[in-house]
Amino acid sequence: MISFHIPPFPTFIKGAEGVFRKGDKHFKRTFSVFDFIYVKSGTLHMTEDKQAYSISEGEYIILLPGLEHFGHQVCAEDTSIYWLHFSMDDYQIVNKQSIDWSDIIKRESSFTESDYFNFYLPRYGKFQSKMALEQQLKSLIALNKVASPEERLKQQTLFYDFIIQLQKDAIHIPSAAEQVTSKVIEYLQKNYHQSIKMDDLSKALLYHPDYIVRSMKKTIGISPMQYLTQYRLFIAKQELVNSSNKISAIANKIGIDDSAYFSKLFKKEVGVSATQYQRLSKRKNSLEKQN
DNA sequence: GCGCTATAATCTGGGGTTCG
C-alpha cells in the first residue's frame, strides 16, 4: 500500500492511452514520478524492484518513483492500457491486508484547519467497479485534446475524483458480522493456549454469545468453538511434527487439559490418532533425509 | 434542506436440542 495524507492532493502530470503489440514489452527505466498503469485488455508482465507482476484485464499497478521497472516478458497478445503519471511529496509504503473506513479520517476540521485524511492506494490491484473507473480514466484522458488552459485544469479535478474512487474501490467495508468475526479470530489465535468458553469470548468482545456465533456462521460458516478446535489442531499438528513432546504436553499447550479428550478429538477430526500422526511424520522426515 | 415513513440491517432474549 502507498500511504499518504490529503490535503494536499497528489499532482496529475500526464496521462494517455497506449497499446503494447503482441511481442512488445515495457521499456526499462526509472521514473521520478508515480506511474499508474491500468490494463484495459490483454496482460502486461512487469517487474518492479525485483518483484514480478502480471497485470491482466481490469487490473492496475502503481509504479513508484525511484524504482527501476521493466517488462520481463513479452505480451502474448495486443495489450491496451491507460497510464497516468502523478507526483506527490510525502508518502510511505506500508503493509496492510485491508483498509478499514475507520482509518481514513485522521483529523476533523476546525475553523482554521481542514479535515486531514489518511489515504491508501494499493500498489497492485483490480478494479471492482470496472465500468465506472474506466469511464473516469477515459474522460480524464479525453481532456488531452482540448487546448484551453481552463479545460486542461479540469484534469486535476478529475484526477482527484479518480484517486478518491480508486481508494473507495480498493477498500472493503466490512459488515458488522465480518468485524465481529475478525475480532473473534484475533482473540482465539491469541488465547488458544488456555481454556476458552463462549462466555469469555462474549465478555472480551462485549457481544451477546449468540450474536457472535451467528456472525461467525454467516461470514466463515463455522462457529467460534469449531474454529478454535480447528486452530488448536492446526497448532497441535505442527507440534507433533516438529517436536517430540508427549501428547499430554501438546494437549496442555493448546488449552486442552484433558489429554484423553484431546486424543479423541484428534482422531475424530484428523482421521488418525495423534501418536500415529507423529510416527508417520517422523518416518516421512527421515525418508526425505535419505533422499 | 427538512421531516416523515418504509425497509433493511443489526442486535437481544427466550426456548429448545444436542452432545461432551
Added chain:
DNA sequence: CGAACCCCAGATTATAGCGC
C-alpha cells in the same frame, strides 16, 4: 447437567425514498 448451538420473534438503529 450445562455449555454450545440453533431458530425465531421482537426491539433498536441505520438508511433510502419521497414529498413539501
